[in-house]
Amino acid sequence: MSTPTDQMKDIVSLCKRRGFIFPASDIYGGINGFWDYGPLGTELKNNLRDRWWKDMVITPPIGPDGNPIEIVGVDSSIIQNPKSWEASGHVGGFNDPMVDCKASKKRYRADHVIVYSPKDGEGHAIAFDKDAEDAEIEKRLKKLTKKAPADFTTEKLDQLPADQFTNIIGPDVKEPGTLTEPRQFNMMFHTFVGATAGDENKAYLRPETCAGIFLNFKNVVDSSRVRVPFGIAQVGKAFRNEVTPRNFIFRSREFEQMELEWFCEEEDVPMWFDFWVDQRTKFWESLGIPKSSLHFLDVPKEELAHYSSRTIDVEYQFPFAAPGFDELEGIAHRGCFDLTQHQEFSGTKLEYFDQPNNKRFLPHVIEPSTGLTRGVLALLCEAYTVDESRPSGVYMNFHPSMAPKKAAILPLTAKEDHVPIAQKLYLELREQFNVDLDIKQNIGKRYARQDEIGTPYCFTIDNDTISDQTVTVRERNTMAQERIHLDKVASYLREKIYG
RNA sequence: GCGGGUGUAGUUCAAUGGUAGAACGGCAGCCUUCCAAGCUGCAUACGUGGGUUCGAUUCCCAUCACCCGCUCCA
Numbered sequence: 001m002s003t004p005t006d007q008m009k010d011i012v013s014l015c016k017r018r019g020f021i022f023p024a025s026d027i028y029g030g031i032n033g034f035w036d037y038g039p040l041g042t043e044l045k046n047n048l049r050d051r052w053w054k055d056m057v058i059t060p061p062i063g064p065d066g067n068p069i070e071i072v073g074v075d076s077s078i079i080q081n082p083k084s085w086e087a088s089g090h091v092g093g094f095n096d097p098m099v100d101c102k103a104s105k106k107r108y109r110a111d112h113v114i115v116y117s118p119k120d121g122e123g124h125a126i127a128f129d130k131d132a133e134d135a136e137i138e139k140r141l142k143k144l145t146k147k148a149p150a151d152f153t154t155e156k157l158d159q160l161p162a163d164q165f166t167n168i169i170g171p172d173v174k175e176p177g178t179l180t181e182p183r184q185f186n187m188m189f190h191t192f193v194g195a196t197a198g199d200e201n202k203a204y205l206r207p208e209t210c211a212g213i214f215l216n217f218k219n220v221v222d223s224s225r226v227r228v229p230f231g232i233a234q235v236g237k238a239f240r241n242e243v244t245p246r247n248f249i250f251r252s253r254e255f256e257q258m259e260l261e262w263f264c265e266e267e268d269v270p271m272w273f274d275f276w277v278d279q280r281t282k283f284w285e286s287l288g289i290p291k292s293s294l295h296f297l298d299v300p301k302e303e304l305a306h307y308s309s310r311t312i313d314v315e316y317q318f319p320f321a322a323p324g325f326d327e328l329e330g331i332a333h334r335g336c337f338d339l340t341q342h343q344e345f346s347g348t349k350l351e352y353f354d355q356p357n358n359k360r361f362l363p364h365v366i367e368p369s370t371g372l373t374r375g376v377l378a379l380l381c382e383a384y385t386v387d388e389s390r391p392s393g394v395y396m397n398f399h400p401s402m403a404p405k406k407a408a409i410l411p412l413t414a415k416e417d418h419v420p421i422a423q424k425l426y427l428e429l430r431e432q433f434n435v436d437l438d439i440k441q442n443i444g445k446r447y448a449r450q451d452e453i454g455t456p457y458c459f460t461i462d463n464d465t466i467s468d469q470t471v472t473v474r475e476r477n478t479m480a481q482e483r484i485h486l487d488k489v490a491s492y493l494r495e496k497i498y499g
Numbered sequence: 500g501c502g503g504g505u506g507u508a509g510u511u512c513a514a515u516g517g518u519a520g521a522a523c524g525g526c527a528g529c530c531u532u533c534c535a536a537g538c539u540g541c542a543u544a545c546g547u548g549g550g551u552u553c554g555a556u557u558c559c560c561a562u563c564a565c566c567c568g569c570u571c572c573a
Contacts, residue, residue: 005566005567008566009565009566012565013509013510013511014510016509016510017509017510017524018509023564023565026564028546028547028563029546029547029562029563029564030546030563030564030565031563031564032563032564032565088573089573090573092573098500098570098571100500100501100570180500187571187572187573188573207573208573240572240573242571242572243500243570243571243572244500244569244570244571244572246566251572305573306573390534390535391534391535392534392535393535410533412531412532412533413531413532414531415531415532418532440526440527441535442530442531442533442534442535442536443531443532443533443534443535444533444534444535444536445534445535445536446534446535447533447534447535448534448535449524449535451534458533460532460533462532462533463532464532472533474533474534479534481533
């Protein structure tokens with residue numbers, strides 16, 4: 001019986017064996033939280049990225065009014081003026097000092113620990129979690145110090161100097177001195193702009209791509225003739241110093257996002273929100289992710305990010321999450337938080353002027369934001385199909401439009417008669433499709449190899465090809481074969497991939 | 500960051516205090532008219548760094564990476 005863990009291991013090793021994904025810096029022993037994309041993984045990732053870009057920017061969906069909606073793209077810098085991250089809330093929210101307790105092995109946010117210090121300076125100070133009940137506090141204080149709450153002053157732990165920590169009894173222990181010094185956990189990678197390193201030229205690698213969209217909102221409006229409602233799309237790398245990178249490329253420290261910021265009027269938010277949830281669902285389904293593998297989580301109010309009043313997470317049933325789901329995409333109503341913040345911090349007016357109605361306002365934003373690299377992982381997991389009955393034992397059931405290789409051209413033998421025809425077909429097809437020409441070894445071995453990298457079609461040239469100009473098409477999932485004319489191969493492929 | 504586990508070829512595994520084998524995969528060739536056939540040959544590994552030892556892939560320590568459980572995931 002194959003467990004979800006086994007399945008992830010199998011997927012990871014197939015990815016390495018066939019050149020989808022490698023550990024980054026592999027020959028140096030790797031580096032935690034980073035992965036490299038090999039020849040096939042790069043094709044797969046590009047296919048997903050290009051399809052998203054096409055669906056957003058080149059052929060955006062038809063809106064509720066029957067007309068195509070308007071979306072333009074940008075490609076912003078990974079490093080921006082550091083003030084932009086103060087405005088977005090990342091500098092404040094991403095830098096929480098944490099303390100560890102050596103005895104209880106627990107970790108606390110320093111500002112979430114309340115310390116009761118005795119007013120008379122006698123005895124130990126007692127620490128509590130910020131959510132501790134009054135009765136519980138009173139009881140524990142009495143037990144440990146025989147004093148009442150009124151005999152103490154209270155402060156947050158991050159307000160106290162670290163040299164006093166030796167006198168503090170941690171929230172989950174009975175002896176003092178088990179709390180470590182507060183440590184900064186910088187979720188944002190930082191770097192320095194220019195040759196000298198110092199606080200005055202400190203900068204950050206973006207922890208999300210969307211900020212670059214908001215920073216360019218005015219430039220796009222001024223230069224592109226877009227009118228609300230409209231969207232700005234961006235694909236790019238983002239970086240987060242995750243505490244625990246886990247689950248292959250699911251949570252890595254360098255990853256890639258595909259984000260759309262949809263700017264609309266506040267009163268239209270509910271309509272557009274539903275519109276985008278629907279559109280994004282259709283997107284994943286069209287790539288071969290069945291609705292049954294997806295789950296839609298209306299994020300509870302208390303778990304919403306600081307900027308959002310409503311978020312729906314589109315979750316996928318990753319093997320490591322089974323029987324649960326984990327986040328693939330988030331569709332968030334960000335209100336006008338970002339434009340408001342950037343307007344305030346930058347001092348630049350970002351209001352949109354609606355000329356026909358002669359009004360100025362900050363548009364509200366719906367943000368469908370998905371991890372490109374998480375999407376790749378979902379495609380890999382979904383495609384991975386065990387089939388003991390075939391030589392490879394497994395095949396990758398990629399949707400033809402996502403498959404790294406669309407077809408393989410295989411001369412049945414390496415004899416002189418078959419190879420030239422195969423080469424000619426290959427040279428024709430590669431102008432339109434990413435295809436392989438594979439001449440060596442027996443045909444079964446070559447089919448098996450293509451199965452394992454998820455190539456949906458193989459065209460085989462045999463003696464009949466010489467006499468009647470037909471080739472065998474071998475379909476990956478069914479292994480069924482049919483003959484079609486050489487002239488029809490390109491249109492056949494086009495129909496299967498895009499039709 | 501904590502606790503537990505693992506680390507031998509590209510992959511999956513084996514053996515061993517006296518420097519390593521297999522299967523599959525890869526490459527080259529023979530043979531092949533449709534699913535890893537058969538035959539021949541070739542290449543490739545003890546994560547890294549210390550220590551113990553005459554000698555370490557094996558024992559010990561550290562480190563790194565991966566997996567599981569916590570923690571974290573704005």
